[in-house]
Amino acid sequence: MQTNLLSLIIFAPLAGALINWLIGRRVRNERFIGVVACASVGVSTIVALYLTLRSDGALRATQPVMDHLWTWVQVGAFRADFGLAMDRLSGIYALFVTFVGFLIHVFATGYMHGDRGYYRFFAYLNLFMFAMLTLVLADNLLLMFVGWEGVGLCSYLLIGFYLDKEEAAPAAKKAFIANRVGDWGFVLGILLLFWLTSHAGKPSISFFDKTGVTSALATVASLPMDGFTWHAIFAGGLTSVAILLFIGATGKSAQIPLFVWLPDAMAGPTPVSALIHAATMVTAGVYMVVRCSAIFTHAPFAMFIVAIIGAATALFAATIGLAQNDIKKVLAYSTISQLGYMFMACGVGAFVAAIFHVMMHAFFKAQLFLGSGSVIHGMHHEQDMRRMGGLRKYMPVTWLTMCAGWLAICGIPIWAGFFSKDEILWKTWSAGSPGIPPGLNKALWFIGAVTALLTAIYMTRLMVMTFWGGERFRAEHVEHVDEHDHGHLAHTPHESPLSMTIPLIVLALLSTVGGLVGVPYALSSLTGGHPENYFERTLQPVVSEVPGQSAGSGEATTLHWLSPPPQPVDGKPAVTVVKADHGETIPSAEEISQERIFTLISVLIALTGISIGWFMFKNQPLRRLPRLLENRYYVDEIYDATIIRPILVISREGLWKVFDIGVIDGLLHSLGRTVVNFGQTLRYMQIGFVRVYAAIILAGAIVIIGYFAYNGVHVLQFLTR
Amino acid sequence: MQSHLLTILILLPVIGAGTTVIYSLTPGARESHLRWIALAFTTLSFLVSLLLIQGAGGGLAAFRFAENYSWITAIGARYHLGVDGISLWLVLLTTLLMPIAILSSWTAIAQRQLTYFVLMLLLESAMIGVFVSLDLLLFYLFFEASLVPMFFLIGVWGGERRIYAAVKFFIYTAVGSLLMLVGIIALYFIHQTATGIGTFDYVVLTETLRTNVMAISPRAEFWLFLAFALAFCIKVPLWPLHTWLPDAHTEAPTAGSVILAGVLLKMGTYGLLRFNFGLFPNASRQFAPLMITLAVIGIIYGALVAMVQPDVKRLVAYSSVSHMGFVVLGLFSFTEQGMQGALYQMLSHGVSTGALFLFVGMIYERRHTRMISDFGGLARPMPWFSALFVIASLSSIGLPFLNGFVGEFLIMLGSWTSSAVQHAWIVTMLAGTGVIWAAVYMLWMLQRVVFGTKTSEANAKLSDLNLREFALVLPLMVLMLFMGVYPGPFLSRTRASIEATRRFLVNPRPAGAPDVAKGPRDNQSR
Numbered sequence A: 001m002q003t004n005l006l007s008l009i010i011f012a013p014l015a016g017a018l019i020n021w022l023i024g025r026r027v028r029n030e031r032f033i034g035v036v037a038c039a040s041v042g043v044s045t046i047v048a049l050y051l052t053l054r055s056d057g058a059l060r061a062t063q064p065v066m067d068h069l070w071t072w073v074q075v076g077a078f079r080a081d082f083g084l085a086m087d088r089l090s091g092i093y094a095l096f097v098t099f100v101g102f103l104i105h106v107f108a109t110g111y112m113h114g115d116r117g118y119y120r121f122f123a124y125l126n127l128f129m130f131a132m133l134t135l136v137l138a139d140n141l142l143l144m145f146v147g148w149e150g151v152g153l154c155s156y157l158l159i160g161f162y163l164d165k166e167e168a169a170p171a172a173k174k175a176f177i178a179n180r181v182g183d184w185g186f187v188l189g190i191l192l193l194f195w196l197t198s199h200a201g202k203p204s205i206s207f208f209d210k211t212g213v214t215s216a217l218a219t220v221a222s223l224p225m226d227g228f229t230w231h232a233i234f235a236g237g238l239t240s241v242a243i244l245l246f247i248g249a250t251g252k253s254a255q256i257p258l259f260v261w262l263p264d265a266m267a268g269p270t271p272v273s274a275l276i277h278a279a280t281m282v283t284a285g286v287y288m289v290v291r292c293s294a295i296f297t298h299a300p301f302a303m304f305i306v307a308i309i310g311a312a313t314a315l316f317a318a319t320i321g322l323a324q325n326d327i328k329k330v331l332a333y334s335t336i337s338q339l340g341y342m343f344m345a346c347g348v349g350a351f352v353a354a355i356f357h358v359m360m361h362a363f364f365k366a367q368l369f370l371g372s373g374s375v376i377h378g379m380h381h382e383q384d385m386r387r388m389g390g391l392r393k394y395m396p397v398t399w400l401t402m403c404a405g406w407l408a409i410c411g412i413p414i415w416a417g418f419f420s421k422d423e424i425l426w427k428t429w430s431a432g433s434p435g436i437p438p439g440l441n442k443a444l445w446f447i448g449a450v451t452a453l454l455t456a457i458y459m460t461r462l463m464v465m466t467f468w469g470g471e472r473f474r475a476e477h478v479e480h481v482d483e484h485d486h487g488h489l490a491h492t493p494h495e496s497p498l499s500m501t502i503p504l505i506v507l508a509l510l511s512t513v514g515g516l517v518g519v520p521y522a523l524s525s526l527t528g529g530h531p532e533n534y535f536e537r538t539l540q541p542v543v544s545e546v547p548g549q550s551a552g553s554g555e556a557t558t559l560h561w562l563s564p565p566p567q568p569v570d571g572k573p574a575v576t577v578v579k580a581d582h583g584e585t586i587p588s589a590e591e592i593s594q595e596r597i598f599t600l601i602s603v604l605i606a607l608t609g610i611s612i613g614w615f616m617f618k619n620q621p622l623r624r625l626p627r628l629l630e631n632r633y634y635v636d637e638i639y640d641a642t643i644i645r646p647i648l649v650i651s652r653e654g655l656w657k658v659f660d661i662g663v664i665d666g667l668l669h670s671l672g673r674t675v676v677n678f679g680q681t682l683r684y685m686q687i688g689f690v691r692v693y694a695a696i697i698l699a700g701a702i703v704i705i706g707y708f709a710y711n712g713v714h715v716l717q718f719l720t721r
Numbered sequence B: 001m002q003s004h005l006l007t008i009l010i011l012l013p014v015i016g017a018g019t020t021v022i023y024s025l026t027p028g029a030r031e032s033h034l035r036w037i038a039l040a041f042t043t044l045s046f047l048v049s050l051l052l053i054q055g056a057g058g059g060l061a062a063f064r065f066a067e068n069y070s071w072i073t074a075i076g077a078r079y080h081l082g083v084d085g086i087s088l089w090l091v092l093l094t095t096l097l098m099p100i101a102i103l104s105s106w107t108a109i110a111q112r113q114l115t116y117f118v119l120m121l122l123l124e125s126a127m128i129g130v131f132v133s134l135d136l137l138l139f140y141l142f143f144e145a146s147l148v149p150m151f152f153l154i155g156v157w158g159g160e161r162r163i164y165a166a167v168k169f170f171i172y173t174a175v176g177s178l179l180m181l182v183g184i185i186a187l188y189f190i191h192q193t194a195t196g197i198g199t200f201d202y203v204v205l206t207e208t209l210r211t212n213v214m215a216i217s218p219r220a221e222f223w224l225f226l227a228f229a230l231a232f233c234i235k236v237p238l239w240p241l242h243t244w245l246p247d248a249h250t251e252a253p254t255a256g257s258v259i260l261a262g263v264l265l266k267m268g269t270y271g272l273l274r275f276n277f278g279l280f281p282n283a284s285r286q287f288a289p290l291m292i293t294l295a296v297i298g299i300i301y302g303a304l305v306a307m308v309q310p311d312v313k314r315l316v317a318y319s320s321v322s323h324m325g326f327v328v329l330g331l332f333s334f335t336e337q338g339m340q341g342a343l344y345q346m347l348s349h350g351v352s353t354g355a356l357f358l359f360v361g362m363i364y365e366r367r368h369t370r371m372i373s374d375f376g377g378l379a380r381p382m383p384w385f386s387a388l389f390v391i392a393s394l395s396s397i398g399l400p401f402l403n404g405f406v407g408e409f410l411i412m413l414g415s416w417t418s419s420a421v422q423h424a425w426i427v428t429m430l431a432g433t434g435v436i437w438a439a440v441y442m443l444w445m446l447q448r449v450v451f452g453t454k455t456s457e458a459n460a461k462l463s464d465l466n467l468r469e470f471a472l473v474l475p476l477m478v479l480m481l482f483m484g485v486y487p488g489p490f491l492s493r494t495r496a497s498i499e500a501t502r503r504f505l506v507n508p509r510p511a512g513a514p515d516v517a518k519g520p521r522d523n524q525s526r
Helices: A005-027 A030-053 A088-111 A118-137 A141-159 A168-199 A216-221 A238-252 A261-267 A270-279 A281-291 A293-297 A300-322 A327-347 A351-378 A396-410 A416-429 A440-467 A472-480 A498-518 A521-527 A534-542 A589-617 A632-682 A690-720 B005-025 B031-053 B085-104 B113-132 B136-145 B147-157 B162-195 B202-210 B218-235 B244-251 B254-279 B281-307 B312-331 B336-367 B383-397 B403-416 B424-449 B467-485 B488-506
Strands: A065-075 A078-086 B064-072 B077-083
Touching: A005 A030, A005 A065, A005 A078, A005 A118, A030 A088, A030 A118, A065 A141, A065 B336, A065 B403, A065 B488, A078 A088, A078 A118, A078 A141, A088 A118, A088 A270, A088 A281, A088 A351, A088 A498, A088 A534, A118 A141, A118 A270, A118 A281, A141 A168, A141 A238, A141 A261, A141 A270, A141 A281, A168 A216, A168 A238, A168 A261, A168 B403, A168 B424, A216 A293, A238 A281, A238 A293, A238 A300, A261 A270, A261 A327, A270 A281, A270 A327, A270 A351, A281 A293, A281 A327, A281 A351, A293 A300, A300 A327, A300 A440, A300 A632, A327 A351, A327 A416, A327 A440, A351 A396, A351 A416, A351 A498, A351 A534, A396 A416, A396 A440, A396 A498, A396 A589, A416 A440, A416 A498, A416 A589, A440 A589, A498 A534, A521 A589, A632 B162, A632 B281, B005 B031, B005 B064, B005 B077, B005 B085, B005 B113, B031 B085, B031 B113, B064 B136, B077 B085, B077 B113, B077 B136, B077 B202, B085 B113, B085 B254, B085 B336, B085 B467, B085 B488, B113 B136, B113 B147, B113 B254, B136 B147, B136 B162, B136 B202, B136 B254, B147 B162, B147 B254, B162 B202, B162 B218, B162 B244, B202 B254, B218 B254, B218 B281, B244 B254, B244 B312, B254 B281, B254 B312, B254 B336, B254 B488, B281 B312, B281 B424, B281 B488, B312 B336, B312 B403, B312 B424, B336 B383, B336 B403, B336 B467, B336 B488, B383 B403, B383 B424, B383 B467, B403 B424, B403 B467
Parallel strands: none
Antiparallel strands: A065 A078, B064 B077
16 A cells, blocks of 8 residues: 555654744744644654554555655665555554654653753654654665664754753763664665675565565575574674674664663653653664564574573663662663563564563653653752652652553553563563574573563662652752752642643553553463454564474464465454464463463562562662662773773874874875985986886976975965065 | 857856956955955856756766867877766866855955965866866866965965975875876877877777777786876875875865865865776776775774864864775775765765865854864854754764765675675775764764853854855755755766776776676676
């Protein structure tokens, strides 16, 4: 299906950005700016809803909704279009990006009230929506990269938004550069993919079949799978592509080793942290991996790396999150950790579970960030949890809604995170793909479980330190009275205005019930009725399946890449109708019981974590935690000492001062002197051959230059006297 | 088609120079009017040059608007002009940057305005001449002629170390081009030996090469390639021949830097593409690994050294070394994408680096310093300046949808698929790091100049862009966006000429001749 409505989704926010940038700056009317910004995203949301959910919409159709705008770059066999496509994956993504984005825009109209750069903020925020939706809806890798860099740019601009904040500009730069390192991998991945598809006779970087272009992913799917060996990384095959693309993902999605930018990015306004650094942009890496799942499933070693990096990041960031005192920093590390989960899911081949968690995470993490924003707003820009406490009395709505987010991230049943996290853990445990050697899945599960425990602990700590306990802001505040012009009493925390609390409530509701779109069979069959995992059923056809993934069913798996057979998604098929040939299999009875046991274990872990957090921090909110954690394992310092400093010193002292000025220029200066002397001797040469006239001309010219070098100086000095 | 458009284009600035002189001799002439005359003539040149676009593209690789007259009959030198896909946009870049450069000197140049504007106009004429000459001697003449005005522009209106910079610039480039003259003369004699007629005509020379009437021995080709390449590589500048550039760029007045970076450097890469590839295809292939190695070193080296510069202008100057390294890499990849990308990168570098120098000039005019440490927090007092400066920087970094990305991406695509060197992917990976470094040095500079809180009293009071300054950068800004979003019109007009050059390069024998299998990969693009 071809429709120009699709481009409206991306261009509405762009128009909003332009209006705010050009007109908003003159009008300086917060209502005008806010309405323009929210309305433009609102348009996107409505169009996205329409295009995905209508009867032949993206979520039900088997063919993507396409919109070809123009051919962007075409040289030789290489072609990249400005073309959009909405299939089930990008449909779901566009849906929650626009919706959560809209809520955050509304929230920001209240949060940014009174800021000098109000228009600028919303212009950037709208621009971000444009870039993010371009990333999501792009029909080829290069256009996705445009969105990819575009969101990076907006992130850069928004992290550095507060011009008066000392740490903002360096943090912005750091974010951009860390992302750039990843982007290096992304670009090379595109190049290599193009090269491979060219060799297969169908040069393309497109995700879908279009007129004149074959889907690169389909081409990849027809190639043989790489072997499970580390040599494959450097072999220049699909594993190399996958690894290069994953390098891009580690930058954008803040994974080891490029995660360091995300905590610093908290210098930006809180709605930005919620929108960009929690709900949408940072999950772009996961989206890209899932979008390119055909490549990854053909590269088992890359899957292995993805799983390992994901699990390691999940655990690593969770431990750091335990010991942070800045409310936003805790959430930032929590985001990194949750992103690690998603990559772990990708690594074991549970792409749908990864996307499910992305979406649930968007709900509850946006909720938590906005909640923290509401707290910061109510506390007059205080972010240190050590100076909070007892806020539930002053900010009941914020408190209650944040409780929903808290339960969701901890994984308490029926809240959103429970279903998605549980699914990831279960899929990890039961993973049996070529990329996951036997035993590793258990180890990964264990790491995931420990992370879940830590998550529950640090989130409980955050809630306890903020909303329970003594009111530490009063005692602390006394010392600062003189610095601020508003007095002591004015500093009592207050609940936020409606524009902020309504998005909080909506997101809290989503965090509570959102998970019901993806209830796994093992649980839904408990209640009888309609035991179908809608989410999985919708998405499974558009992601690649890892060979041997559904080994439990015992039957040979049919690999189907991007061409699912039509299926009655909207009908209400009985359980038995669920066919194995489109990827969904009914798990066997022992699998179901095992999955239920693991669900129970997950719940127990969450409850344990919450209890530990509660009892450790309820009465001792200021309890000291290991210094190593508080200082984030000194990763920044290590990078600084081992990478940044040496490069700077070598460049400055070695390359510039010694080589450029010393060696090259020094050589030239001495050469210049000898040439002049040499010229004197050349005069005596008498040669009568035509052939060497050229040589004489050269020599003569050198003499002239030498002469000029001496006298030109005098001429210039004369002229400029 | 006999048209005198190119001659008109070359002469217009000269007439402008004449007019300026005559005007200054008339009684009651005011010095402040000179700049208007210069602006009028350069703008007129630009408008006239737009006529060149007509009829371009469409798979036509031939030279258009050709003019071919005997010039110095005794030695067979001809006045032969023409424009094809390779030179078309470079001419337009020149004519576009010229009025902008004049406008940027509006208040910056206070002394000796007459000489200044005359030199600028003569410079334009020489630069256009370089790009449209199809006679080697004529080309050489213009190539050298462009040197002299620039030498004086740097030496007279430059910064503190202007004399050192000017002399260094002159010697460096003159030495290179003299070797080229030797090569040109040798070529003349080679042609004479082969056909009995000596000629400097590029079209004739390539024709006799193509048809195998004239053959250059591998040994001669090797040396001739070197003679030409040295001249061009100094101009580019290719590492390690780059040390004239930071001094010249930094000391030159703003307009000089814009023209230097925008146009003069392109003469080098243009020369490589036109003459080295066109005349010495075998040697070009032979030298490709060396050139690519130097280009990649230049990309990384230029970026690293740019990163640690304390002077904004010097930083931008070193960034040119890095960006032009990409151009050379693309050219010597001998792939359609690489070479198209290289040509595109030439234009895009001219636009974005030109803009960057303008911005640096603006803050220099206000604060009379270029030291990064003297600035900070300009975003508050100068919001428009900051916004546009950031955009120009991002375009230089290669942000998609701005001009820099298209060229650099195509170059990397070309070099990845290139068979000019072994392990082309390693080369590409290394070159790709240049994009990371670009972000490092530009953003670090922006952080210290535009953002941040540290701002001295003097910075806090700076005025934002005035109307003239807007007018200066606006065309470039629009072009950045346009070239990034819709490169089609540019690429389609360069394609045929590039492909013709490339085909000859990878397979210099005429069609049907044996031994084509050895040519570097010709198969990937179709």
